[in-house]
Amino acid sequence: MSRIISYGKAINEALHQEMERDENVFILGEDVAKMGGDFGITQGIWHKWPHRAKDTPLSEQAIVGLACGAAVRGLRPVAEIMFADFISCSFDQMVNNAAKLHFMFNGKVSCPIVVRAPQGAGIRCAYHHSQSVESWFMNVPGLVIVAPSTPYDAKGLLISSIRNDNPILFLEHKMLYNMKGEVPEESYEIPLFKADVKRQGSDITIVAYSRMLHFALEAAERLAQEGVSVEVVDPRTLYPIEKETIINSVGKTGRLVIVQEAPKTMGYASEISAIVTEEIFEYLKAPIKRVASLDAPVAFSPVLEDYVLPTVEDVVKAAKEVMEY
Amino acid sequence: MSRIISYGKAINEALHQEMERDENVFILGEDVAKMGGDFGITQGIWHKWPHRAKDTPLSEQAIVGLACGAAVRGLRPVAEIMFADFISCSFDQMVNNAAKLHFMFNGKVSCPIVVRAPQGAGIRCAYHHSQSVESWFMNVPGLVIVAPSTPYDAKGLLISSIRNDNPILFLEHKMLYNMKGEVPEESYEIPLFKADVKRQGSDITIVAYSRMLHFALEAAERLAQEGVSVEVVDPRTLYPIEKETIINSVGKTGRLVIVQEAPKTMGYASEISAIVTEEIFEYLKAPIKRVASLDAPVAFSPVLEDYVLPTVEDVVKAAKEVMEY
């Protein structure tokens, strides 16, 4: 049965259900146990399973390193990094340990960890608490990056991520935690490595994920009023990249805009653009456009923060430029 | 006066000359002083200036953090990270401290540090000593990434980097250290943020840097024999990106191949492809191709390592495919 719950609550529910299902699942991180997480996402778990919810010291390296070691022994750690920005401190553990363990053991060991981390700007917390970090990790074979955009996806993708045998960086968006949507009560999986067409259309494809998916959908709505039929694709798994869905869509529309919140240079959008150009150049009716943050740290004051972030208006404008090319 | 010296020696000479010129310049890192560096690149400095060459503990975070703090006080630290892979351990210092200091102080402080790091594969040292790391940092506004491909460039770019007021990640290639070339004895600067046309041509543009530049030049030579005129562009500064040189070249040739040693997904090549598609789509006569390593960690055994790395043959093949499109 479905109810309307928030994205944050959907994640919390996924955690509860997976804790219930598999006693190898445990959570760890700063303030995730007794307090239930800085954003409240792990609430109630410690109360039910005090030995399977661990408050750690401020030690991001230890959080990820411990998770890897525990995973080798068959546990299913779900670690929280309080703000995605702080994964910078455990970057080595992600890149040289988690990402490569399966490879280093020639397939005889796997590293089924989930590292949950809220990312993104919008909460007026400046450059150390607002970054989108997927680009740091998308040249690191072995890692999987998942970024849900809706409550429904958040629950299903987290359940799949916990059950998956790869090390997964699960990027939640702080500005989506309170967003509401329909979510089934029962447990369900959403396949990883599979993009989702969130809106069908025929004139232009917009690829967007996480918070930007909603900007894309709103832009699509506005464009529809002007007679432009937009297809919106949500990759959901950012890395490694399932190309087919995007290529099929652009193959049909011939036009592509990609939206990301991270700074423009070397973002997810760059990679998608390169893939599409490489693989279906002949189908392109217009240049591919990227909509992204400006190449600057995220400043604090609302007027400054808003200035660097992409807007719905930017998406509409880019799409029109592509349409009018 | 020019002589033929190695890339490694050219870097060493740049360091000596800058130490001589400015007493604010000092070097630090693991085994850089008494031993002169694991690859011998800092030899002779400690002997001349014992107080300005510091052997540190194995503490990559401290190396970069100390450099930042010293730079705030007007010093010009040149840090060495023994293998670029280990910058993973000081990723936070690079991304959240060095990259943002100037911004955080609203322009009143700058962070003129150079972090030298040898990167790249080919020496049969497996996945923790072979990575190309530029992609980790190319979504991080505030950082500058420089990657010289020749002894001449290595010297001039390092001198410019030391004199420049930005935090610079200076990526040397281990397989180029013994490469010889003409280098003036006297001190000289090569401008940052400026690509260099290493070979003129009219049919197709190949963009390549670091060790791959030489693959591109060799491919160009081979293609010339088949009547294809290749222009080879060496970006030299990888980030931020000076677009003009590349765009002018592709504007002329209408065809583009980009070569990088890093794994294919989300590499420098992706960004260049996206930029060119976005900006001069109408000039493109064929799809842009990327030549890169396969998306896997670099394995140890020579047959395995060689399998994942790009080859000259791969460059030739990609160029021909583009030409024949």
Added chain:
Amino acid sequence: MSISNEQLLEMYYSMLLIRKFEDAIDLYAKKGIIPGFVHLSTGQEACHVGVVKALRPTDFKYPDHRGHGAILMCGTDKKRVMAEIFGKATGINGGRGGSMHVNDIEFGNMGFNGIQGSITLTALGTAFASQYKGTDEVSVVFMGDGTLGEGACHESINLAATWKLPVIYALINNQYAISTHYTEAHPQKQLATWADGYGVPNEVVDGNDVEAVYEATTRAVQRARKGEGPTLLEFMTYRWQGHFAGDPAAYRPEEEVQAWKEKCPIKRLKEKLLAKGESEEALKVIEDKANKEIEEMLEYSLNSPEPDPEEAVKHVYVGWEVESKK
């Protein structure tokens, strides 16, 4: 070492100012006028005042995320500190930093920290520069009990001790890191003993006694200026508020909070001053002065303009402009 009455009165004023500053910030944060979140140093005033007063303007001071108090002591124009927290164009960093990032190189105020532990490393560099240049400025890093969990702290103290760098670790043990008691995050009963492992001199100090804080810092500073290397000072105190303004802090017992409020550092100094013969009236005058200053700061902050949006992309690089929205 003897602290004059005059100095004590000045400290009293400073502590009151910080208390009232934090109260004002709390109010405007809860009103939603201050953007983002703020970490208040209420209850820890003696640490901030005692440490910074023992330093020179040319020393390097690294306030942490709960750093308003220390920042106010550095010499930076106080109304521009507040304006920064309000995100205004007149803020000391033009509003780009906010509460966690209020810095001012002119006064050695290195408040730019959002990543816990990171500044212990930057401090190595400003301290190293003193050694390199043969000058005697010290570098003082504020850090919390929780922050000690970060690997950065080890790399910092290990190097500082080996190279005898003039770094002082001002570890404010306010008992909690967000919801986690320090005894749940560390094996030591007193965190100061951690420094024993590096042979680094350390002291446990009553962090609610501004004189004790000042004196311990002065001793550490003297050692550092003489080239005798780092010191770690553990200041025992308490965070009155939740982790951030608005955090109900349900994770800790109310009696504990009350017991610590009894030990209020300001009340304590006031009693000392009265015992030393200062009059209630004289202290009231000081309090009024603090109130007035806060009023002025608020007026300044509230009436200051928003930053020019284009500022958001300035100073990313030196000598390279990033693309703006034109």
Added chain:
Amino acid sequence: MSISNEQLLEMYYSMLLIRKFEDAIDLYAKKGIIPGFVHLSTGQEACHVGVVKALRPTDFKYPDHRGHGAILMCGTDKKRVMAEIFGKATGINGGRGGSMHVNDIEFGNMGFNGIQGSITLTALGTAFASQYKGTDEVSVVFMGDGTLGEGACHESINLAATWKLPVIYALINNQYAISTHYTEAHPQKQLATWADGYGVPNEVVDGNDVEAVYEATTRAVQRARKGEGPTLLEFMTYRWQGHFAGDPAAYRPEEEVQAWKEKCPIKRLKEKLLAKGESEEALKVIEDKANKEIEEMLEYSLNSPEPDPEEAVKHVYVGWEVESKK
């Protein structure tokens, strides 16, 4: 604790085997037949043998970059260890790892480390799993004197001590990290005292006395199995070779090297065994056996095939194939 003669003879054999193994690797590395670079554990055999012999196959052993000795003790098929170092298809990891990355989960051999300090963190996880599952396996991390500089070590011991995890830090102090003497990188005279800062039991052990190493490890293991938490053992020894095979190690005095060679752990055990009544002949038989085993390993390694190139892109993910060159 008493170690039987039989055990001592077995240790003697093991130490000889490691010595000869490293000599063989040295030779074939210098010949250019072994690719890349190799870090030899010559001179440190007593540490590797004494520690691993005190463990069970089900314990987790984390050899570091200078780990051939420990790896050979884990139970992993020795000829496949050598073949791995030669980069052959028959290597225990199919030749994808080489000298620094020889691991075998079947015997708790966690040798995959190229990033110094990193395994102190992974070890937290295997140790945590023992606690979580209520079993008594311990996790033993080898680390060098230099490696102690890494922030990772602090995060590891802080957590292990706080949670009382069964981790044993086997710190091999061979005096140098590449060219840097440990006293130049750390403030402590004995690195073991570092653990005092965390209240973690620690011992300084003669690392050239295999019995002492075995006994100290056994004590630490007992504590760990009983849930009493981590121990740090500092084994004082020396690296006979340069940092890697071929490094002339010009940075250290020749007399120092000679003095330590006098203290050869193998010679020492041999003298002890002779004193205990073992005959030169019996020891010669053991030596011959070791020589023979090395010959067989070499033959196996040299005659093994190269890996199939396509293997380079296998096992990047579980359930997702990355593009190959077809």
